[in-house]
Amino acid sequence: MSAIGEAMRRKEDPRMITGRGRYTEDISLPGMLHAVIVRSPEAHAAITSIDTSAARERDGVVAVLTGEDMAGDFAAPLAMVWAPPGVEIKTPEHWPLKRGEVKHVGDPVAVVVATTRHIAVDAAEDVIVEYDPKPAVVDPEAAIADGAPLVWEQFGTNKTHEWAVSGGDIDAALAEADVTVELRLVNHRTSGAPIEPRCSVAESRAGDLTLYSTTQVPHIARFVLSGMLGIPEDQLRVVAPDVGGGFGAKLQVYAEEALVLALAKRLHRPVKWIETRSEHMTTSHHGRDQINYVTLGTKSDGTLTGCRVRTIADLGAYQQLITPFIPTLGFPVMGGCYRFPAIDINITGVFTNKMCTDAIRGAGRPEATYWIELAMDRLAEELGMDKLELRRKNFIPKEEFPFETALGIVYDSGDYHGTLDKLLEHFDVEAFRSEQASLRDEGVYRGVGFSTWVEVCGLAPSRAVGPQGVGLQAAFWESANVRVTPTGSAIVYTGTSPHGQGLDTSFAQIAGDILGIDPQNVDVLHGDTDQGTWGWDTYGSRSLAVGGEAIVRAAQRVQEKAKRICAALLEAAPEDIDLTDGKYQVRGSPDKSMTMAEIAGAAHIPPNELPADIEPGLEESAFYDPENFVFPFGAHACVVDVDAETGKVQVVRYVAVDDCGPAINPMLIEGQVHGGIVHAIGQALYEQVVYDDEGQLVTGTFVDYALPTAAEVPSFETDRTETPSPVNTLGVKGIGEAGTIAATPAVAAAVLDALKPLGVTELDMPMTPMRVWQAIQEGGAA
Amino acid sequence: MSATVHVEVTVNGERREADVEARLLLVHWLRDELGLTGTHVGCDTTNCGACTVHLNGEAVKSCTVLTAQADGAEVTTIEGLSGDGGLHPVQAAFMDKHGLQCGFCTPGMIMAAADLLARNPNPSDDEIRHGLEGNLCRCTGYHNIVEAVKSAAGSGVPA
Numbered sequence: 001m002s003a004i005g006e007a008m009r010r011k012e013d014p015r016m017i018t019g020r021g022r023y024t025e026d027i028s029l030p031g032m033l034h035a036v037i038v039r040s041p042e043a044h045a046a047i048t049s050i051d052t053s054a055a056r057e058r059d060g061v062v063a064v065l066t067g068e069d070m071a072g073d074f075a076a077p078l079a080m081v082w083a084p085p086g087v088e089i090k091t092p093e094h095w096p097l098k099r100g101e102v103k104h105v106g107d108p109v110a111v112v113v114a115t116t117r118h119i120a121v122d123a124a125e126d127v128i129v130e131y132d133p134k135p136a137v138v139d140p141e142a143a144i145a146d147g148a149p150l151v152w153e154q155f156g157t158n159k160t161h162e163w164a165v166s167g168g169d170i171d172a173a174l175a176e177a178d179v180t181v182e183l184r185l186v187n188h189r190t191s192g193a194p195i196e197p198r199c200s201v202a203e204s205r206a207g208d209l210t211l212y213s214t215t216q217v218p219h220i221a222r223f224v225l226s227g228m229l230g231i232p233e234d235q236l237r238v239v240a241p242d243v244g245g246g247f248g249a250k251l252q253v254y255a256e257e258a259l260v261l262a263l264a265k266r267l268h269r270p271v272k273w274i275e276t277r278s279e280h281m282t283t284s285h286h287g288r289d290q291i292n293y294v295t296l297g298t299k300s301d302g303t304l305t306g307c308r309v310r311t312i313a314d315l316g317a318y319q320q321l322i323t324p325f326i327p328t329l330g331f332p333v334m335g336g337c338y339r340f341p342a343i344d345i346n347i348t349g350v351f352t353n354k355m356c357t358d359a360i361r362g363a364g365r366p367e368a369t370y371w372i373e374l375a376m377d378r379l380a381e382e383l384g385m386d387k388l389e390l391r392r393k394n395f396i397p398k399e400e401f402p403f404e405t406a407l408g409i410v411y412d413s414g415d416y417h418g419t420l421d422k423l424l425e426h427f428d429v430e431a432f433r434s435e436q437a438s439l440r441d442e443g444v445y446r447g448v449g450f451s452t453w454v455e456v457c458g459l460a461p462s463r464a465v466g467p468q469g470v471g472l473q474a475a476f477w478e479s480a481n482v483r484v485t486p487t488g489s490a491i492v493y494t495g496t497s498p499h500g501q502g503l504d505t506s507f508a509q510i511a512g513d514i515l516g517i518d519p520q521n522v523d524v525l526h527g528d529t530d531q532g533t534w535g536w537d538t539y540g541s542r543s544l545a546v547g548g549e550a551i552v553r554a555a556q557r558v559q560e561k562a563k564r565i566c567a568a569l570l571e572a573a574p575e576d577i578d579l580t581d582g583k584y585q586v587r588g589s590p591d592k593s594m595t596m597a598e599i600a601g602a603a604h605i606p607p608n609e610l611p612a613d614i615e616p617g618l619e620e621s622a623f624y625d626p627e628n629f630v631f632p633f634g635a636h637a638c639v640v641d642v643d644a645e646t647g648k649v650q651v652v653r654y655v656a657v658d659d660c661g662p663a664i665n666p667m668l669i670e671g672q673v674h675g676g677i678v679h680a681i682g683q684a685l686y687e688q689v690v691y692d693d694e695g696q697l698v699t700g701t702f703v704d705y706a707l708p709t710a711a712e713v714p715s716f717e718t719d720r721t722e723t724p725s726p727v728n729t730l731g732v733k734g735i736g737e738a739g740t741i742a743a744t745p746a747v748a749a750a751v752l753d754a755l756k757p758l759g760v761t762e763l764d765m766p767m768t769p770m771r772v773w774q775a776i777q778e779g780g781a782a
Numbered sequence: 783m784s785a786t787v788h789v790e791v792t793v794n795g796e797r798r799e800a801d802v803e804a805r806l807l808l809v810h811w812l813r814d815e816l817g818l819t820g821t822h823v824g825c826d827t828t829n830c831g832a833c834t835v836h837l838n839g840e841a842v843k844s845c846t847v848l849t850a851q852a853d854g855a856e857v858t859t860i861e862g863l864s865g866d867g868g869l870h871p872v873q874a875a876f877m878d879k880h881g882l883q884c885g886f887c888t889p890g891m892i893m894a895a896a897d898l899l900a901r902n903p904n905p906s907d908d909e910i911r912h913g914l915e916g917n918l919c920r921c922t923g924y925h926n927i928v929e930a931v932k933s934a935a936g937s938g939v940p941a
Contacts, residue, residue: 009877010880013882016882018869021885023819023886025823028814118803194886195884195919196824499884501883670880671921674922674926675883675920675921677923678924679923701825702827702829702830707920709914709915710912710917710919710928711911716923716925
């Protein structure tokens with residue numbers, strides 16, 4: 001009986017469905033104080049004075065501190081860790097509390113600490129800050145025009161950097177094209193918006209600091225925060241308890257984490273900070289925000305010749321952890337599933353007086369998938385060719401994997417025809433077109449959009465993305481520690497740090513199978529820097545493909561040792577021991593066997609028969625750095641109805657066929673796909689972070705920033721193909737971001753298909769009723 | 783803010799008395815004073831529903847109820863939903879149908895779903911979706927939440 005492949009119910013769930021989860025905000029420590037941050041209401045201004053006297057006088061207020069007061073509390077500013085070889089990235093100093101000037105609405109200028117949160121909130125309102133406003137720059141293209149106000153005067157420009165990569169001869173490729181299309185596409189600014197806002201609790205006990213935080217990256221946070229505080233790493237423990245969703249918004253080391261640590265150290269009492277939703281919308285990093293100029297060239301028969309993209313990326317006012325890197329992260333798959341002889345990309349980063357952008361679910365790949373899929377549709381229109389036929393003609397064929405793209409990226413595996421074929425088993429295009437035509441006669445505008453997508457994940461081969469590769473000042477291997485206890489339970493520590501993915505379950509299935517232990521007796525630990533091996537945490541759909549493989553390797557080492565113990569006790573050769581149905585058996589002698597519990601007992605209380613060269617204990621670690629990324633892929637179809645009177649779009653059907661290799665737990669895969677698709681529907685139809693011309697955020701709550709509810713979205717039809725990756729033992733690829741990467745262009749294309757008879761050929765996301773209605777009016781066919 | 787109000791509230795079957803600040807929200811009393819941290823706060827504007835509890839048997843967003851308003855009332859939180867310590871059918875269905883991922887919206891979603899089924903024991907998909915539109919989930923895409931509610935409906939939820 002193998003646990004791998006089973007839709008095992010989640011080990012996480014019993015505590016969460018009964019209200020016994022422990023999220024950071026649930027942690028309350030003796031003597032704990034509450035911090036509330038005073039933030040800038042100005043987008044760009046000089047701080048001329050801060051008067052904290054009234055706040056200090058309030059009963060229960062323990063401290064009110066400004067940037068000047070805390071200048072000595074930090075040894076280093078917030079970190080930005082991308083240093084691409086040969087490219088200088090303008091990176092201003094970024095301190096937790098601002099001195100001199102504020103650069104965006106929400107920039108922290110002071111912190112109030114009090115005995116209760118209510119008192120701290122009241123006192124924060126008593127802090128009087130005077131500002132001398134300066135001109136703000138909001139639009140990224142305006143920001144790099146001559147004479148634009150400067151976010152940072154010392155740089156003399158708002159351009160942060162330019163990064164380019166090219167393969168093949170793009171000029172020749174576009175010159176020899178019979179047909180070219182040029183599009184300006186906007187991947188607008190969005191928020192990660194996990195339902196759990198951020199929260200951090202810090203305590204200091206005789207100089208040893210502990211931070212409990214809503215983070216996806218406890219190990220990276222310890223690394224960065226110990227440097228910021230100027231303390232050795234051993235004096236800082238970072239714990240990520242149950243984390244209520246991340247979506248990239250918690251892949252960050254934030255000012256508030258550094259602040260509560262510095263406050264706990266200074267005040268010798270635990271300090272807690274809870275983010276309000278408005279603070280989340282204002283100061284948790286945003287995602288996307290790119291303008292892409294895309295050119296595709298093709299021969300008249302539909303054979304693609306080249307793809308060129310010019311990207312303007314709005315990075316906001318500062319550089320956070322990997323802010324400038326995110327637009328670059330899409331480049332490995334910028335040619336999509338298609339064979340392009342030449343690909344050329346150029347990215348310009350831009351400062352504006354807005355919150356920083358950084359990784360949000362998909363991070364660079366949704367943008368790339370949006371432009372390539374919409375450009376393919378446009379090309380098909382120009383050629384008068386069927387959209388799916390154009391795709392099929394240019395798909396990299398199954399036989400050519402591993403396939404090296406024009407950019408030198410090696411796609412590990414793929415069967416793009418296979419996923420599209422399977423999609424069309426579920427979705428009858430001909431039947432749809434006739435239904436569409438008859439509905440149009442009734443005044444119903446129904447459209448279909450397709451996305452045949454590939455993404456790059458399993459971050460990452462350190463050689464490819466580390467200091468000597470793309471230039472991240474980090475490595476991206478993963479670790480695991482697997483320990484069998486004296487009675488035959490297992491404790492698995494993973495260096496990844498889940499926040500909803502269900503790794504307690506899928507990792508128990510993997511380790512349980514390899515060890516011969518019921519997954520119910522495998523306890524998966526994570527998110528505590530004092531508990532196990534160093535790790536590189538969770539993002540980039542890496543947990544299974546990298547962290548899971550580390551578990552495989554550590555568990556195999558434990559299995560090997562268990563076999564040696566078993567062999568010694570049963571007087572057989574270790575290579576003659578097979579693990580079958582949870583028993584370690586001597587091959588050919590099924591009556592001679594031991595359970596893992598028996599072996600574990602012998603490992604911990606060794607009988608005298610055990611040879612001295614077998615060390616006691618049953619515990620192994622493994623560190624795994626992948627040789628390549630993994631490249632999940634699939635084919636999606638979205639059907640929408642557009643109400644031509646109101647502009648309202650309704651998703652009425654959604655079919656997704658995905659390939660992430662063999663399933664460890666198919667139930668968890670489906671859940672990730674569903675959630676990813678709805679995230680993408682949100683981006684395509686409803687969600688947008690909006691700043692006005694003065695840099696004021698106008699979408700500061702869930703009233704203005706519209707997450708999809710259950711009533712906006714349909715149920716989904718999902719299916720899979722399984723093309724194993726050659727990169728890891730399990731053959732697995734990531735699935736956490738796939739839906740979000742795949743679905744945005746499918747939804748957008750469906751709306752455009754529905755609007756075609758109304759004369760609308762292009763429309764920016766989010767395709768809100770107002771935008772759709774306006775486009776219909778301008779389309780002239782209404 | 784020194785004005786306090788005396789309240790007597792039955793919480794999960796247990797009678798509780800307290801003198802609370804007049805402005806204290808029910809969710810903060812439950813979480814911070816009574817230690818019932820299963821009820822969560824996810825927004826400032828009554829949109830997300832993570833704080834949903836039952837007040838006199840009806841689902842309410844406890845971030846939008848003053849503790850003072852609960853005086854004399856019966857409040858049930860996720861910790862008290864099943865009463866005897868087993869699982870309420872909605873809780874069991876959420877686990878069985880993978881209706882949760884990060885788990886943060888889950889207590890509120892379960893409380894809202896239990897209320898929905900108490901009022902409408904056999905809802906259609908559409909009624910479930912509209913019945914839960916006051917509760918946001920960022921992880922599941924709602925598909926499996928709808929499946930869970932349908933499954934619980936079939937298993938007979940106590941009204």
